[in-house]
Amino acid sequence: MPELPLKYFCYVCGHQNDLMLNIPVAPEMSREEITCSNCNDVTNLLLTSCPECKEAFKYFLSDLDFPHELTTLAEVYVKLIRGIEKSLSGVVEEFKVPLPKRWSIRLDCQCGKAYTVEIPLPQL
Ligand SMILES: [Zn+2]
Numbered sequence: 698m699p700e701l702p703l704k705y706f707c708y709v710c711g712h713q714n715d716l717m718l719n720i721p722v723a724p725e726m727s728r729e730e731i732t733c734s735n736c737n738d739v740t741n742l743l744l745t746s747c748p749e750c751k752e753a754f755k756y757f758l759s760d761l762d763f764p765h766e767l768t769t770l771a772e773v774y775v776k777l778i779r780g781i782e783k784s785l786s787g788v789v790e791e792f793k794v795p796l797p798k799r800w801s802i803r804l805d806c807q808c809g810k811a812y813t814v815e816i817p818l819p820q821l
């Protein structure tokens with residue numbers, strides 16, 4: 698897991714935070730909670746590095762608490778599938794839909810290589 702420097706400009710106060718973070722190589726992705734050293738605003742980052750050049754990485758900023766958001770989405774999905782299952786009982790013998798374990802995202806690195814990262818979904 699390469700340790701890479703990250704300059705993060707707080708979007709609340711504009712303060713520059715210099716961080717050293719352990720960033721996994723794609724398709725692995727890690728989630729970090731960054732606290733601005735100036736205003737204490739908390740931001741969630743998803744981090745990964747390019748499997749080709751190992752240098753560059755992409756990150757996403759968000760106010761969202763990812764695990765919470767993902768759990769809510771996964772719950773809605775599971776309920777939807779159960780609803781379909783119920784409405785189909787008696788019509789078909791068996792109805793089974795595999796739930797996804799992860800979401801894949803395609804990224805383009807500045808070195809020219811396109812790669813895929815995966816965000817693990819919570820299992821209910
Ligand atoms: Zn700040």
Ligand SMILES: [Zn+2]
Binds near residue numbers: 747749750753807810
């Ligand atoms: Zn690259």
